[in-house]
Amino acid sequence: MRNDTPALVKRITALSLITILLIGFFLAFKEMPKGSAVNVNQRVSRLYVMKNVETATKMMENGKFFAKGIKPLRTDVPYTPITFGKSKNLEDGAANVVTSIVVDYRGFDTLGEVTVLFLAATGVAMLLFGKEKKRKNKTEPSLIMYVGTRISFAIIFLFGIYIFVHGHLTPGGGFPGGAVIASGILGLFLGKNGYKPNHLGLKVFESLSGMAFVIIGLTGLFSVHSFLANFLPTGVIGDLYSAGFIGLIYIAIGMKVGAELSAVVNSMIVDVEEEWS
Amino acid sequence: MIIYVATLIVIVVIMLALIAVFSKKLLSAIIASGFVSLGVSGLFFFLQAPDVAITEAAIGAGLSTAIFIIALKKVKKGESKDEE
Structure with missing residues (x-):
C-alpha cells in the first residue's frame, strides 16, 4: 500500500484484516481438541x-x-x-521434581522465559553492536593469559555441555549450562585483543535452536494432542536415555542460551564507533 | 553445624551488600555485588535448591559481574571524552 492512499481505505483495510484474524483465531480455538x-x-x-x-x-x-x-x-x-535405576515407564522420568515441572508440566512457561531472554539479547545487540574502533593504547594480555584462557575454555565448554545434556538427571539444565559456556567465551575475549566470533553465525545458531524447541512442542501437539507434551518413552529413571523429550528440550535451551549470552558479551565488549551525542 | 555456617554467610552477605550500596567507588561496588551473588548461591544450596544455586553462581557471580565491569569501562570512557 502506497503512502498516497487515502486514510479511509487504510482504515477499512486494517479493520477487515483484524476481523479476518479474529475470525480465524476463534475458528482455530473452536477446532482445538478439548484437553481433559x-x-x-x-x-x-x-x-x-x-x-x-x-x-x-x-x-x-x-x-x-x-x-x-x-x-x-x-x-x-x-x-x-x-527407586533410582529400577523404576520403569514412569509418567515423567526426570530424576528431580523441579526439572519435570519446569520442562514438562510447565514447559510453556519455559518457552516464554526463553523468548524474554531472546528479546533482551536482541535489544542489547541493537543498542551496542557496531563497527570496530581503532585500537590504539590497549595493552596486549600476556602470553600466560592467552594460553591459559585457551586451555580452560575447552574444559569450561565441556562442563557446560555436560550440565545441559544431563539436565534431566542432575540439578542443572539449559540456563546454567548456557551461562557456563558464555563465561568460557568471555575468557577467550579477555585472553586476546581483537578476538572476533562470528556474530551472525551465533544469531543464526540461536534462532535454529529456538525453532527446535518450538518444533518439539509442535510434535507433541500433533502426536499427543497437547502442545509440549511428552511423546517419547520415559525409560528407566536415572539412565541417560530416559525422561522422554526433557533431554532434547534442555539441549535446545542450552545451545540457545549459550549462543545468546555469547552474543550479548560480544556486543558489549566490541567498541562502538559512533559517539554518544 | 550448618546453621552456624549459614549464619556466617548471611552476616557476610549483608555486610557486602552494604558495601555495594554505600561505597564511593563503582568498581568496588560491582565486585561486592558479585560476592553477594556468590554468598546467596551458597545459601540457596543450603536451602536444598541446587538448581537455583548453580544458575545464580553462573549468571549472578560470573557473567553479570563481568558485563557490569565492561559497562563501567565504557561509561568512564565517555565521561573523560566529555571533560576534554
Whole structure:
C-alpha cells in the first residue's frame, strides 16, 4: 500500500484484516481438541512429589502415608516407591521434581522465559553492536593469559555441555549450562585483543535452536494432542536415555542460551564507533 | 553445624551488600555485588535448591559481574571524552 492512499481505505483495510484474524483465531480455538482436565493427584504420584523417597517408603510401610480420613485417589494402582535405576515407564522420568515441572508440566512457561531472554539479547545487540574502533593504547594480555584462557575454555565448554545434556538427571539444565559456556567465551575475549566470533553465525545458531524447541512442542501437539507434551518413552529413571523429550528440550535451551549470552558479551565488549551525542 | 555456617554467610552477605550500596567507588561496588551473588548461591544450596544455586553462581557471580565491569569501562570512557 502506497503512502498516497487515502486514510479511509487504510482504515477499512486494517479493520477487515483484524476481523479476518479474529475470525480465524476463534475458528482455530473452536477446532482445538478439548484437553481433559489434569488431576495432579492422579498424574503425579505423591511419592514422587515428596523429595525424600526413603522416608516416604517407611511411611508407606507403617501405613502413615495417607493422613486419617484421606483415601488414595486411585485404588486400582498401588502406590509403589520409586527407586533410582529400577523404576520403569514412569509418567515423567526426570530424576528431580523441579526439572519435570519446569520442562514438562510447565514447559510453556519455559518457552516464554526463553523468548524474554531472546528479546533482551536482541535489544542489547541493537543498542551496542557496531563497527570496530581503532585500537590504539590497549595493552596486549600476556602470553600466560592467552594460553591459559585457551586451555580452560575447552574444559569450561565441556562442563557446560555436560550440565545441559544431563539436565534431566542432575540439578542443572539449559540456563546454567548456557551461562557456563558464555563465561568460557568471555575468557577467550579477555585472553586476546581483537578476538572476533562470528556474530551472525551465533544469531543464526540461536534462532535454529529456538525453532527446535518450538518444533518439539509442535510434535507433541500433533502426536499427543497437547502442545509440549511428552511423546517419547520415559525409560528407566536415572539412565541417560530416559525422561522422554526433557533431554532434547534442555539441549535446545542450552545451545540457545549459550549462543545468546555469547552474543550479548560480544556486543558489549566490541567498541562502538559512533559517539554518544 | 550448618546453621552456624549459614549464619556466617548471611552476616557476610549483608555486610557486602552494604558495601555495594554505600561505597564511593563503582568498581568496588560491582565486585561486592558479585560476592553477594556468590554468598546467596551458597545459601540457596543450603536451602536444598541446587538448581537455583548453580544458575545464580553462573549468571549472578560470573557473567553479570563481568558485563557490569565492561559497562563501567565504557561509561568512564565517555565521561573523560566529555571533560576534554
